[in-house]
Amino acid sequence: MGTVGELCVSSFQTFLCPAVKPLEEAPVPDDLTPEEQQELENIRRRKQELLEDIQRLKNEIAEVTSEIENLGSTEERKNMQRNKQVAMGRKKFNMDPKKGIQFLIENDLLKNTSDDIAQFLYKGEGLNKTAIGDYLGERDDFNIKVLQAFVELHEFTDLNLVQALRQFLWSFRLPGEAQKIDRMMETFAQRYCHCNPGVFQSTDTCYILSFAIIMLNTSLHNPNVKDKPTVERFISMNRGINDGGDLPEDLLRNLYESIKNEPFKIPEDDGNDLTHTFFNPDREGWLLKLAGGRVKTWKRRWFILTDNCLYYFEYTTDKEPRGIIPLENLSIKEVEDKKPNCFELFIPDSKDQVIKACKTEADGRVVEGNHTFYRISAPTAEEKEDWMKSIKAAISRDPFYEMLAARKKKVSSMKRH
Numbered sequence: 001m002g003t004v005g006e007l008c009v010s011s012f013q014t015f016l017c018p019a020v021k022p023l024e025e026a027p028v029p030d031d032l033t034p035e036e037q038q039e040l041e042n043i044r045r046r047k048q049e050l051l052e053d054i055q056r057l058k059n060e061i062a063e064v065t066s067e068i069e070n071l072g073s074t075e076e077r078k079n080m081q082r083n084k085q086v087a088m089g090r091k092k093f094n095m096d097p098k099k100g101i102q103f104l105i106e107n108d109l110l111k112n113t114s115d116d117i118a119q120f121l122y123k124g125e126g127l128n129k130t131a132i133g134d135y136l137g138e139r140d141d142f143n144i145k146v147l148q149a150f151v152e153l154h155e156f157t158d159l160n161l162v163q164a165l166r167q168f169l170w171s172f173r174l175p176g177e178a179q180k181i182d183r184m185m186e187t188f189a190q191r192y193c194h195c196n197p198g199v200f201q202s203t204d205t206c207y208i209l210s211f212a213i214i215m216l217n218t219s220l221h222n223p224n225v226k227d228k229p230t231v232e233r234f235i236s237m238n239r240g241i242n243d244g245g246d247l248p249e250d251l252l253r254n255l256y257e258s259i260k261n262e263p264f265k266i267p268e269d270d271g272n273d274l275t276h277t278f279f280n281p282d283r284e285g286w287l288l289k290l291a292g293g294r295v296k297t298w299k300r301r302w303f304i305l306t307d308n309c310l311y312y313f314e315y316t317t318d319k320e321p322r323g324i325i326p327l328e329n330l331s332i333k334e335v336e337d338k339k340p341n342c343f344e345l346f347i348p349d350s351k352d353q354v355i356k357a358c359k360t361e362a363d364g365r366v367v368e369g370n371h372t373f374y375r376i377s378a379p380t381a382e383e384k385e386d387w388m389k390s391i392k393a394a395i396s397r398d399p400f401y402e403m404l405a406a407r408k409k410k411v412s413s414m415k416r417h
Contacts, residue, residue, distance in 0.1 A: 085109055087126070094128040097135035114142065118149035122171065129267040132172040137180025144183065151187045156195040160251075161206070162213060162258040164192050170267055176308050182403055185210055201243035204411050208241045211404040213255060214264075221263040231256045241411065281306040283390040288339060288377040292370060298339060298377065305387075308394050310345075323359035325374060327395045330355065332388055339377040341384040345391070346373040 032040065085107050093100025101117060104110035110120055121132050136147045154171070156164040168188055174181055189206035193199070200206045216234055219225050229237075235252045283305040288298045289312060301312040301322065308328065311321040331348040347353050357369035378384035 082109065090126040093135075094131050097131045098138075100131075101135070114145035114149045117146050118153060121146070121150055122153045124171065129171075129173040130175075133175045133180075133184075136172060137175045137177065137184055139179065139183065147184065147187055151191045154191065156192045158196070160254065160258070161192065161209060162255050164188075164195075165210060165213060166264060169264055173267060178403055200247075201245070204407060205242045205247070208404060208407050208411070209238060209247070209255075211407075212238055213259060215404070216256065217259050217264050220260055241408065243411070282394060283387065285383070285387075286379065287312075287387070290375040290377075303376075303387075305390055305394055310391065310394075320360070323357065323369065325355065325357045325369075327391065328356075330395055332391050332395065334384075334388070335375065337375065337377070341378040341381050342375060343378070343384060343388050344373050344375045 086104070086109055089100055089104040089107070089109055091100075092103050101110065104120075105112045110116055121127065121136065124132065135143065136150055137143075150171075151168075154164075154168055156167070159167070165188075174184065185207055186203070189203040189210060193203050193206050200209075212234070216229060219227075219229050231253055234256050235249055238252060239246050241247065281304045283303075285303060286300060287303045289301050289303075291297050291299050301314065302316045302318075304311045304313070304321075308326065310325040310327060312323050312325075313321050325345065327345075329347065330345050332343055332345055335342045335344045345355070347355060352372060355369060355371050355374065357371065357374075358366055359369050360366050376387075378387055
């Protein structure tokens, strides 16, 4: 038999160490007074209540711990899901910029504001530079607002014009369409003049000189251009563009030397570039191409016409083309041959000049083409007509010269009035 004190110790040991198997309850002594029996009963009841309270606390702690763990895993899952959707949105953008932006907006990954979209394009993480240029060049009112916000993210203060152009032209790739280029370069000129007031008399001056610099870069660093312009010619061709006045010769000489010493770096696109290029072609199909070499042979190739270029593949499943023919400054004509339905791509007014093109050799090396013309045969007369019509529409002239001439004419006209 234990005393009341021993019974209390037993009860509190059980309370303080609930994980330990509780001591067996001592039997109630026979010699306890009614008051002592009542006190013992009260102690046992309070012990039971305390044990129940402890169990409730344990359960609550377990629930809270579980919720915290679930919350962490839920946040992780949400972040993983978000990252997957962002990656998907970038891929969609690289294939179709408008659809990619729409996907990101619909999934609350991007706000439908020009500022937010401009920030997304300016950061450019995982984005194709060609796709960025295509989106920024669109003439929709909203796209124009995005373009303006995008250009305003560039800081041109205290940069000379070549330095500003290097920064600007690295953030995307200029599209091939003249109207798109015009809008983008107009916005650039406005931003540059805003950041550097007093350098030029007007944005027209900045616009014209920017194009002159881009063309100078091509002339000085393109191996196909044999007649390299001198600094004197560069100065001469830019006379009178500063609202009828001349720009300081030192300024023009510095810009010339900067380009001569270091050409513009054109941003390289990642592996998504081909996906973007061939996603929505102007035309595609099987054609026969007359192969070069000592023995001329006709080879069947899968042709894709897109982005002012003609690509040809050995198989439709090939991820990369066997050859690329840029259509800039080429001409096309029908020709007679043993093969029916033939047409030919060539450089007008130049019989011996090699067409600027490239091809992949059997060992994987990419080499420059050596064709002075490309002769192609279509399966039917109707397909020949369709291909020739599509190629004619895709053949482009260098837009810079035409745009520069138009802007100079505008400035000259304003000066007369």
